[in-house]
Amino acid sequence: MKNSITLLFLSFFLFISCDHKHKEYAKGVLFYSGFPHERELIGEVIELDTALLRYPFRIRIEGDRAIVMDLHGLDHYGHLFQYPGFQYLSSFGKRGDSPTEMLSMENFRLQNHVVWTLDANKSELTRLDFSSSGDSLLRDETVTLDEDILRPLDFAIYNDSMFIIPDYSGENRLCRVNRNGRLIDKIGIIPTIDEKALENARPALAQAWRSFLDYNPNNGILAAVTQLGEVVEVYNLKDSTHIIRIGEHGEPEFKVSDGYGMPTGIMGFSDVQVTDSAIYTVFHGTSFKEIARQSGRLPDGGKYIYVFSLEGEPLCKYVLDHYIYGIWVDEDTKTIIATDVNDDQPIVMFSIK
Structure with missing residues (x-):
């Protein structure tokens, strides 16, 4: 299971030293180079009673149910487990090209005992409800996304009537989409100082700035973290403020090849969760040069x-x-x-007490 893989932007005047040169960013951009606290965590492997997972990419838990998303599942993309024991219950999101099957699963959301999944290849959001026994998930409805929404690779549920999806046209940062899949509007811009890319290569720029999202309705915080580089964006959707934090690895680095953005810097973040009190992220920090040099010998993940x-x-x-x-x-x-794609027992628990 190894090796497969901003609402407001204000006016100018802050500086950062990226590659030892001062660069001018917007006023809403702040920088960090370290953390006030650092701790080592030892994981406890959770033994599963089944060997289903090829590339366990996402995990979400609600009550006594846990769902693990398998990015490269052979037969199904989603698997339901009892929690905390992780006894296997059933699978969903059958792989295939029929109307009731999925060509891909980019992410899923578990909220108020309802599951939404995203299939980028079909450009569909699908809702699933739990069976009366709670041991399986049943397909309830499918929402086809507006053609103006270019290849949606993540989504967040804002409320009962709206989704938030990253904009991969490069024109804006986020799309607001209604319950029927129609585009309401686009907001924000990519917070880059790469003027050349903004002028000539927006789609490639948007690819390089691919971000993972999470939203917490309790505090109104939407967080976006970049898959490349080290950028964290925080939107407070209650007061419409927006803060961008850039770490020591800087913004995503890429080169344009045949219209596509090819990564040249580092692997950045791979997941984000907004809790009631903080924002938790998974960070890699491995350069693509090192990944290529090691030629498959590096563990996959952060x-x-x-x-x-x-x-x-x-x-x-x-x-x-x-x-x-x-x-x-x-x-x-x-x-x-957490999910560990390098191990046949891929679920790991860490205590942060």
Whole structure:
């Protein structure tokens, strides 16, 4: 299972030293180079009673149910488990090209005992409800997304009538989409200082700035973290403020090849969760040069969990003994459940007490 893989932008005047040159960013951009606290975490592997997962990319938990998304599932993309014991219950999101099957699953959301999945290849959001026994998920409805929404690779549920999806046209940062899949509007811009890319290569720029999202309706915070580079964006959708934090690796680096953005810098973040009190992220920090040099010998994933405040201030850096991709944070029990694509037993628990 190894090796497969801003609402407001204000006026100018702040400086950062990226590659040792001062660069001018907008007033809403802040920078960090470290964390006030750093801890090592030792993971406890959770033994599963089934060998289903090829590339466990995402995990979410609600009540006594856990769902693991398999990015490269052979037969199904989603698997339902009992929690906390992780006894296997059933699978969903059957792989195939029939109307009731999925060509891909980019992400899923588990909220109020309802599951939404995203299929980028079909440009569809699908809702699933739990069966009366709670042991399986049943397909309830499918929403086809507007053609103006270019290849949606992530989504967040804003409320009962709206989704938020990244904009990959390069013209804006986010799309607001209604419950029927229609585009309402686009907001924000990519917070880059690469004027050449903004003028000539917006789609490639948007690809390089691919971000993972999470939204917490309890505090109104939407966080976006870049898959390349080290950029964290925090939108407060209650007061319409927007903060951008850039770490020491800077914004995503890429070159344009045949209209596509090809990464040249580092692998950045691979997951984000906004809890009621903080923003938790998985960070890799491995350069593509090193990945190529090692030619498949490096573990796949990130060995860091970066924690930020709801204003994007760096709080804590956790150094892990496993390389992970997806996380679920339970602040009540002070635990983090993570997915490790390098191991046949891919679910790991970390205590942050």
